[in-house]
Amino acid sequence: MATLSSLKLVAAKKPTSQNPVHHRRKKLSLKVLEQLALAKALKSGETYSPTRTKMITNADGERVQVTQPKRIKQWWFVDGNKVLLQVRYGAKVLSLNGKSNAIECANAEGLITALTTVNEIVLAGELDxxxxxxxxxxxxAFGK
Incomplete structure (x- = not known):
């Protein structure tokens, strides 16, 4: 019991719901970090393929857990000699300042810098x- 008394014990209750703004912000930040990892892997010539766990029914009719690679679409495209980055939330492109929906980058290093900056902006709440x-x-669209 001496070790238990050395810890700080408190009565805590886990919150039942999260603020929807913070939830969306965290969700977008995780997706930006995925894009950042994808951009860094492509720059270094490696492949980036995160995995996800999925339940499927095998040939014997048993439900088994399978790990599959997760499909990630890159948010950027090359136009001439510049890279254009569009920030997406789900399948929709975010309008960044009302009329612009893309960030122009000079090269792969600029893309990584832009993604890092976008993540900071998202976490700061500037795109809420x-x-x-x-x-x-x-x-x-789900209500239709």
Whole structure:
């Protein structure tokens, strides 16, 4: 019991729900970090393939857990000698300042820098209005 008394014990209750703005912000940040890992892997000539766990029914009719590579679409494309990055929330492209929807980068190093900056902006909450607008569009499409 001496070791238990050396710890700080508190009565805690886990929150039942999370603020939707913080949840969307965290969700987008995780996707930006995935894109950042993809860009770094492509720059170094490696492949980046995160995995996901999925339950499937095998030939014997048993449900088994299988690890499969996760499909990631890159958010950037090359136009001439510049790289254009579009930030996506789900399948929708975010409008960054009202009329622009892409970030122009000079090369792969600029793309990595831009993705790092976008992640900082998302975590700071500067894109909350754009995320909420796109999230509303996505939720509205499910009601049809």
């Amino acid at each position: 209005d754009q995320i909420s607008a796109v999230s509303g569009q996505i939720r509205g």
